Amino acid sequence: MNSFTEENYLKAIFKLSSKNSGGVSTNSIAESLNTKASSVTDMIKKLSDKKLVNYKKYQGVNLTKKGKEIAVSIIRNHRLWEVFLVEKLNFKWDEVHDLAEDLEHIKSKKLTDQLDAFLEFPKYDPHGDPIPDKDGNINRHQDITLADLKKKEQGVVVGVKEHSKSYLNYLENTNLVLGSEIKVTDIIDFDKSMTITVNKKQEVNISNQASKNLIIKKL
Amino acid sequence: MNSFTEENYLKAIFKLSSKNSGGVSTNSIAESLNTKASSVTDMIKKLSDKKLVNYKKYQGVNLTKKGKEIAVSIIRNHRLWEVFLVEKLNFKWDEVHDLAEDLEHIKSKKLTDQLDAFLEFPKYDPHGDPIPDKDGNINRHQDITLADLKKKEQGVVVGVKEHSKSYLNYLENTNLVLGSEIKVTDIIDFDKSMTITVNKKQEVNISNQASKNLIIKKL
DNA sequence: TATTACTTTTAGACTAATCTAAAAATATAT
DNA sequence: ATATATTTTTAGATTAGTCTAAAAGTAATA
Numbered sequence: 001m002n003s004f005t006e007e008n009y010l011k012a013i014f015k016l017s018s019k020n021s022g023g024v025s026t027n028s029i030a031e032s033l034n035t036k037a038s039s040v041t042d043m044i045k046k047l048s049d050k051k052l053v054n055y056k057k058y059q060g061v062n063l064t065k066k067g068k069e070i071a072v073s074i075i076r077n078h079r080l081w082e083v084f085l086v087e088k089l090n091f092k093w094d095e096v097h098d099l100a101e102d103l104e105h106i107k108s109k110k111l112t113d114q115l116d117a118f119l120e121f122p123k124y125d126p127h128g129d130p131i132p133d134k135d136g137n138i139n140r141h142q143d144i145t146l147a148d149l150k151k152k153e154q155g156v157v158v159g160v161k162e163h164s165k166s167y168l169n170y171l172e173n174t175n176l177v178l179g180s181e182i183k184v185t186d187i188i189d190f191d192k193s194m195t196i197t198v199n200k201k202q203e204v205n206i207s208n209q210a211s212k213n214l215i216i217k218k219l
Numbered sequence: 220m221n222s223f224t225e226e227n228y229l230k231a232i233f234k235l236s237s238k239n240s241g242g243v244s245t246n247s248i249a250e251s252l253n254t255k256a257s258s259v260t261d262m263i264k265k266l267s268d269k270k271l272v273n274y275k276k277y278q279g280v281n282l283t284k285k286g287k288e289i290a291v292s293i294i295r296n297h298r299l300w301e302v303f304l305v306e307k308l309n310f311k312w313d314e315v316h317d318l319a320e321d322l323e324h325i326k327s328k329k330l331t332d333q334l335d336a337f338l339e340f341p342k343y344d345p346h347g348d349p350i351p352d353k354d355g356n357i358n359r360h361q362d363i364t365l366a367d368l369k370k371k372e373q374g375v376v377v378g379v380k381e382h383s384k385s386y387l388n389y390l391e392n393t394n395l396v397l398g399s400e401i402k403v404t405d406i407i408d409f410d411k412s413m414t415i416t417v418n419k420k421q422e423v424n425i426s427n428q429a430s431k432n433l434i435i436k437k438l
Numbered sequence: 439t440a441t442t443a444c445t446t447t448t449a450g451a452c453t454a455a456t457c458t459a460a461a462a463a464t465a466t467a468t
Numbered sequence: 469a470t471a472t473a474t475t476t477t478t479a480g481a482t483t484a485g486t487c488t489a490a491a492a493g494t495a496a497t498a
Binding site: 038058 | 484486492493
């Protein structure tokens with residue numbers, strides 16, 4: 001069995017390696033787990049002994065098949081619990097991350113699969129992140145953000161790239177939730193900020209930093 | 220914040236002190252947690268420093284008010300999760316203990332209370348154990364077991380004193396589940412084994428060891 | 439290509455929780 | 469009441485995960 005800590009390392013490595021190709025650096029892992037590079041090196045050695053990562057000194061790491069399977073199953077747990085918390089227990093989308101961070105480590109295939117069934121096999125979590133199925137297949141959506149849209153183009157909000165409470169809160173207050181329809185009415189050349197219409201009624205200004213993190217499906 | 224381990228000690232002490240009065244002995248804690256007396260002594264010192272138990276060397280321990288509150292809240296979590304697993308996720312009553320053992324340590328008052336509401340404020344868990352309410356009040360039921368009944372007396376199953384998979388399994392196969400009605404038709408003097416009628420149709424023989432662990436409400 | 443800067447690893451120390459073995463305290467029994 | 473048995477505590481080690489500081493390796497730059 002693997003400890004919570006080991007699982008968190010695997011998850012972090014999985015997320016980092018889907019961003020950039022090549023080996024995942026010690027420093028980037030340390031940063032994403034709020035720990036020190038030396039701790040990461042120690043843990044990497046341990047995971048390497050367990051054949052969960054491939055590792056050559058100074059060359060960064062990559063998950064093995066087995067390591068990837070574990071990472072994906074934890075992500076599946078995490079996202080299913082988030083759906084549960086929002087849909088069944090009336091939590092807001094900005095409140096569920098930390099709890100899911102704990103719940104995800106409860107290891108029971110049966111629990112996960114029954115929860116999945118109870119929730120009627122959701123495909124996305126409350127932030128639009130795709131939920132891996134029983135077999136670990138992930139259904140990623142296109143990586144287009146609001147910032148990629150041009151003047152007069154339209155889209156629907158399908159996800160976020162940033163999960164901080166403050167960002168999610170801001171979005172909710174602006175009615176920019178999953179499913180919201182957006183039309184770009186203007187783009188300021190200077191700072192790339194946008195004026196958009198939300199759900200055909202509300203006019204909103206949005207900074208480039210905010211629009212870059214909002215995943216959109218073009219209409 | 221307290222570690223999972225500390226919480227498990229508090230829970231064990233709580234359960235042991237409700238059985239016998241006076242200080243809970245080091246050995247009994249060690250036995251109930253499958254650990255060694257020396258480890259218990261160490262942990263007791265730590266809990267004592269945190270003012271969660273009262274401790275005098277060689278005299279056993281007792282929970283302080285604060286320690287008791289923590290223990291009760293963990294038990295509340297445990298039993299609510301058991302209800303969830305059985306009622307919503309279709310687990311059997313003999314499958315839920317170990318999972319609840321993990322889930323109980325997720326510390327969020329909001330999560331617990333919302334779960335309670337979602338389950339419509341259940342009073343008992345799937346084994347008939349009472350669920351403490353928001354304020355920690357526990358609604359214990361009378362401690363009469365099947366073994367206390369005399370010939371021709373009747374009762375309803377309201378709980379179990381033993382939670383092992385094998386015992387619960389045996390009960391289920393004999394239709395001795397919560398709510399089953401029992402009439403004692405015969406008691407063998409030699410070994411105190413009983414012949415009983417379950418739900419007015421089924422005749423069953425039950426050993427004293429088994430009947431002593433079945434909590435009954437007399438009819 | 440040498441020097442500087444940055445990243446990664448090693449060495450050694452710390453904390454939490456555990457263990458074994460031995461010592462100290464308490465309980466039991468002749 | 470004294471010897472014996474049992475329980476509890478102490479002392480010292482071990483393991484997982486972390487840290488700081490220093491050494492080693494890699495990358496970037498003049």
